[in-house]
Amino acid sequence: MDHVKLVGKPSVVQDAGDVWIVQxxxxxxxxxxxxxxxxLTPYFKGLGEGKLLGTRCANSRCPVARGNGxxxxxxxxxxxxxxxxxxxxxxxQEGYIFAYTFVERGGSGLEIECPYYQIDVKIExxxxxxKSYLLDRRPIRIGDRVRARFRTGAEATHTCLDLCxxxxxx
Amino acid sequence: xxxxxxxxxxxxxxTRPVYMVAAGTTDFRKRYPDRxxxxxxxxxxxxxxxxxxxRRDPLDVKGLINFCAYGxxxxxxxxxxxxxxxxxxxxxxxxxxNVGIKTGGATxxxxxxxxxxxxxxxxxxxxxxxxxxxxxxxxxxxxNYYIATAACKDFETRLARNYASYYAPMARRFxxxxxxxxxxxAAIAVKNRGYACHSPFAQQPGRHTIDEVLNxxxxxxxxxFLECCAMSVGSxxxxxxxxxxxxxxxxxxxxxxxxxxxxxxxTGDRRPMRIPLLPHETEEGYxxxxxxxxxxxxxxxxxxxxxxTRFAAYMAYRMAGIQVPVEDLDLVETHDAFTIxxxxxxxxxxxxxxxxxxxxxxxxxxxxxxxxxxxxxKCPSNLSGGLLGTMHAVGATGIxxxxxxxxxxxxxxxxxxxxPKMWARFGKTKPADWTSLQVPAPRRGxxxxxxxxxxxxxxxxLEKAW
Numbered sequence: 196m197d198h199v200k201l202v203g204k205p206s207v208v209q210d211a212g213d214v215w216i217v218q219x220x221x222x223x224x225x226x227x228x229x230x231x232x233x234x235l236t237p238y239f240k241g242l243g244e245g246k247l248l249g250t251r252c253a254n255s256r257c258p259v260a261r262g263n264g265x266x267x268x269x270x271x272x273x274x275x276x277x278x279x280x281x282x283x284x285x286x287x288q289e290g291y292i293f294a295y296t297f298v299e300r301g302g303s304g305l306e307i308e309c310p311y312y313q314i315d316v317k318i319e320x321x322x323x324x325x326k327s328y329l330l331d332r333r334p335i336r337i338g339d340r341v342r343a344r345f346r347t348g349a350e351a352t353h354t355c356l357d358l359c360x361x362x363x364x365x
Numbered sequence: 366x367x368x369x370x371x372x373x374x375x376x377x378x379x380t381r382p383v384y385m386v387a388a389g390t391t392d393f394r395k396r397y398p399d400r401x402x403x404x405x406x407x408x409x410x411x412x413x414x415x416x417x418x419x420r421r422d423p424l425d426v427k428g429l430i431n432f433c434a435y436g437x438x439x440x441x442x443x444x445x446x447x448x449x450x451x452x453x454x455x456x457x458x459x460x461x462x463n464v465g466i467k468t469g470g471a472t473x474x475x476x477x478x479x480x481x482x483x484x485x486x487x488x489x490x491x492x493x494x495x496x497x498x499x500x501x502x503x504x505x506x507x508x509n510y511y512i513a514t515a516a517c518k519d520f521e522t523r524l525a526r527n528y529a530s531y532y533a534p535m536a537r538r539f540x541x542x543x544x545x546x547x548x549x550x551a552a553i554a555v556k557n558r559g560y561a562c563h564s565p566f567a568q569q570p571g572r573h574t575i576d577e578v579l580n581x582x583x584x585x586x587x588x589x590f591l592e593c594c595a596m597s598v599g600s601x602x603x604x605x606x607x608x609x610x611x612x613x614x615x616x617x618x619x620x621x622x623x624x625x626x627x628x629x630x631x632t633g634d635r636r637p638m639r640i641p642l643l644p645h646e647t648e649e650g651y652x653x654x655x656x657x658x659x660x661x662x663x664x665x666x667x668x669x670x671x672x673x674t675r676f677a678a679y680m681a682y683r684m685a686g687i688q689v690p691v692e693d694l695d696l697v698e699t700h701d702a703f704t705i706x707x708x709x710x711x712x713x714x715x716x717x718x719x720x721x722x723x724x725x726x727x728x729x730x731x732x733x734x735x736x737x738x739x740x741x742x743k744c745p746s747n748l749s750g751g752l753l754g755t756m757h758a759v760g761a762t763g764i765x766x767x768x769x770x771x772x773x774x775x776x777x778x779x780x781x782x783x784x785p786k787m788w789a790r791f792g793k794t795k796p797a798d799w800t801s802l803q804v805p806a807p808r809r810g811x812x813x814x815x816x817x818x819x820x821x822x823x824x825x826x827l828e829k830a831w
Contacts, residue, residue, distance in 0.1 A: 235519070259367065269520045269631070276366075293633075294668050296533030297586035302510030302526030313524050313585075315534055315633050317662065324633030324668075326521050326534075337541050355520045 198330045201346075201356060203306030208239075208353040215239055217353055234272035237283055242357035245345045247288050249321060250281035265322035288343040289363065290318035290325075292335060306356060316341060316360060330361045340364070367638040376683040377624055379485030384611035384618040384830060386604050387426075388768030389413030392791040393568040393599040393756035396501040402443065402600075403455035406497055409600040409761075410456050413493075416781075417604075419614045429610060431489035433463035436476035436496030438759035441511040443499055452497070469515050470702060471625075472496060473601070473763025474814020474823030478623045480605050490607045496760035497600040508596050515817050517631050525585070529593050529703065531818050533585040535632065536705035538668035540587065542661055545723045547587060550704040551578035552726060554591045557701055557747045560733070561754025563802055565788040565795070566765075568597055568756055592704040592753075599758040601765035616831065617775045621767075622685040623825040626676030628666075632818045635672060637664035641679045643715040645689045654720050665719070666819075671706075674713035674813060677824035682715075685826040687809075690715045691730065694744050694826075695807035696773055698766035700815030701751040710813055714824065716744060733802050741805060748773065748802040763814030763823060770810035770827045778803035 207218040209229070214236045219228040232239050241248040250270035255262035257277035264274070266286050274281050294315040301309060312329035329335065330344060340363040351357050366373065389412030391405045400408070414423035421429075435449045445451065449465040468475040473496045480494035500508050509527045516522045516531055525531065539545060552575055561567035573591060581589040611618035629635055640651055658664060666672040678690075687693045697714070701707035708722050717725035729735035730743040749755050749769035756765060772781050779801050781787065788795040812825045 230518070232519070269517075269634075293662075294534035294538040296530050296537060296588075297583075298525055298527070298530050299583050299585060300506075300527065301530065302513050303504075303507040304510055305526045306523060313530055313534065315668070322636050323631075326524055326631065326633055328524055337538065354523055356523055 197332050199311040199328065199332065199359075200308045201306050201352065202308050203352070205352040206354050215353065235270055238270050239353060239357070242345050243347050243351040243353070245347055247286045247343050247358065248283050249286040251284055252277065252279065252281050254279040266320055268318065268321050268323055268325045286321055287318055290316040290341060292337055292339045292341060293317040293324050294337065295329075295335060306352070314341070314360060328359050330359050335362070367636050376680055379482075380487060381485055382608050383481045383484045383621045384606050384608060385621045385767065385771050385827065386606050386611050386615040386618050387413045387417035387419060388771050389416070389602040390566055390761070390765055390768055391599040391601070392566045393597050393758055395568060395596055395598070397499070397598040398501070402448070402497060402499045403452050405598070405600040406452045406495060407456060409495060409602040410493075413602045413604055417615070418617070420616075421614060426604070426614065429491040430458065430461060430493050431491055432480070432483045433458060433461060433493045433495065434476045434480035434483065435463055435465050436472040436494070436760035436764060437465060437467065438469060438472045438498050439511060441514070442502065442508070444502060452495070458493070468821035469816030470700060470759055471763060471814040471816035471821040471823055472760045473765065474623070474812070474825065475625065475763070475821065476760075477603060477621070477763055477767055477814070477825055478625055478823050480603070481621055481623050484605050484607055490610045492605045493602065494605060494764055495600065495602040496762070496764045498758035498760045499598050500596040500758065501598050505596055515630075521631060527585065529588050530585040531632065532703045532705055533588045535668045535709070535818065536587055536703070539705060539709060542663055542669055543720055543723060545708070547579060548575050549723050549726050550592060550708060551575040553701065553704040553707050554578045554753055556732060557707070557751040558591070558754040560748050560802060561750025562796060563799055564750045564755055564782050565791055565793055566756065567750045567754055569595060570750065570754055588703055588705065594702045594752040594757040597756050597758040599756055599761055601761040601768055603764050603767055603771070611830070618830045619771050619774050620828040620830045621825060622681055622828070623823055624677050624680035624684060625821065625823045626673035626680070627821045628671070628673040628819050630817055630820050632668055635666055637667070638672070640665050640719065641675055643679060643690070644682055644687065646715060646718070650718060654718070657720070670709055670719060671713050671815070671819035671822060673819050673822040674710055674815065674824070677822045678714045681824040681826050685828065687826065691717070691744050694809050694811050696748060696770065696804050696810045697744060697746045698749060698751070698770055698810070698812040699746055700762070700813050701747055701753050702757060702815070704753070706815065707746070707751070714811065714813065733804070745804060748778075748804070763812065766812040766814065767825055767827065770812050773804055774807055774810060774827055774829045776803060776806070
């Protein structure tokens with residue numbers, strides 16, 4: 196099976212108690228950006244454990260969620276509609292392709308081997324549409340069903356690249 | 366927000382009117398090694414002071430300036446923080462105040478907006494708006510990565526590092542939802558690059574064919590190479606004034622209205638909402654579209670449209686008294702960084718209904734001369750050559766667009782584009798088949814300045830004031 200591969204090295208993360216701080220190298224050991232995942236750390240840790248975690252607003256006084264909000268993916272710690280903290284919940288690990296492009300060439304530093312499909316995935320119960328990439332290279336269409344795959348353990352990059360998708364009919 | 370409280374929809378009301386009296390620009394090139402950045406800014410500033418028929422000597426005009434609003438997209442490209450101070454000093458404007466404006470691709474438009482508010486509020490009687498970008502210090506694919514840092518660094522940048530790949534899914538979705546023929550997108554590239562052939566400022570003029578566009582190399586499917594703008598270097602400027610100063614300086618001042626809108630950085634985070642209606646639209650007019658969206662699991666603005674553009678137009682039309690855009694506007698400049706963004710914008714600004722953008726392009730109304738009738742198009746777009754044909758030195762772009770609309774309203778297209786000396790200034794020869802793209806007696810024009818996948822947008826309306 197012709198599957199898309201990653202070409203970069205996994206990102207180094209520093210476990211600082213509850214949060215992960217990911218290292219983004221710029222110019223040598225003195226030139227690293229230490230970028231915190233902050234309160235979204237559970238999402239990135241979850242990918243490494245094969246879990247797709249979103250957040251939802253459970254505030255009964257939220258003008259949009261009214262105590263039963265849909266999931267957000269990417270997650271956010273605070274609800275934009277009522278500003279109260281959101282709650283973590285697992286999202287379904289399947290959805291369909293809402294939009295896509297076949298990336299023939301990416302910019303400098305791209306860690307995904309070209310060409311590949313960048314896909315936007317619509318998931319039941321999620322109010323947003325999640326951008327990701329597809330492992331398969333064969334022709335696809337809007338509406339094709341996909342299921343989540345994860346890079347876990349030694350394979351984990353500790354970035355959004357740890358989530359990818361494959362066509363369900365494989 | 367996915368619904369507004371009445372307070373959110375207050376139409377801006379300026380304390381006093383704002384006028385534009387002069388524009389200036391450099392030409393635009395992929396690489397411009399023979400001029401430093403501040404030297405390019407001086408070229409645009411000098412054209413603004415010296416070549417707009419102002420009634421005062423250039424240095425006397427300079428003596429009226431109270432405030433400067435500068436547009437620069439990315440410190441990454443300039444590799445210089447506080448570039449504004451270097452430019453300001455180089456133009457000899459110390460110790461006057463200046464501010465730097467940064468809203469991605471809409472930086473130029475936002476600089477116009479901020480500059481306008483300094484005049485509208487009484488802070489200034491005469492404000493210089495000037496923008497620039499120097500994108501030639503790095504190779505194109507590193508430049509593409511820099512631009513892609515304007516996607517979300519946690520969730521999106523690593524998924525392409527090339528901005529065309531964030532527009533391409535919108536093009537794909539738009540194409541499938543509205544059943545768009547790829548040849549329509551290609552026709553936009555042919556039109557705008559063709560108009561650029563008549564501009565001495567243009568970076569990539571070209572007489573292409575639809576087949577040539579479609580047979581070209583793919584950058585990110587379905588977008589072809591000729592459907593994407595290029596890295597660009599140059600500077601543009603505008604001079605904004607109070608009513609009193611405007612009439613002192615010019616016998617042909619142009620009234621300016623400008624409003625903004627913004628939307629999430631991540632396309633997929635645009636939650637569904639009702640379409641904010643423009644003055645000429647009704648809920649009934651969109652009943653079919655909403656039904657169609659339900660069938661196709663679509664949403665507004667979804668991947669097909671730009672909520673920020675609609676919001677900016679919603680406000681600007683009410684501010685400027687635009688009732689029916691296609692009748693009330695005589696020309697527009699859209700932010701055609703990609704063919705698809707040009708196509709998407711026609712619905713957002715209400716030149717046609719959402720879902721009928723393709724028909725609007727094929728109708729020929731957006732051409733200088735309607736190819737079907739041979740008569741003037743109803744509301745020509747991007748006669749400047751646009752971003753595809755002429756320039757996208759990002760911090761300058763929104764200002765350049767306003768400048769081109771301004772010259773059109775003053776009926777000075779020929780003077781600024783047709784003089785052989787203007788071509789010679791930039792080392793070019795005026796083409797033998799040069800033709801005028803002057804719109805006959807235009808009264809009002811529009812310019813859209815646009816960032817990211819629609820994160821920041823300004824909508825400027827320029828109106829003949831004499």
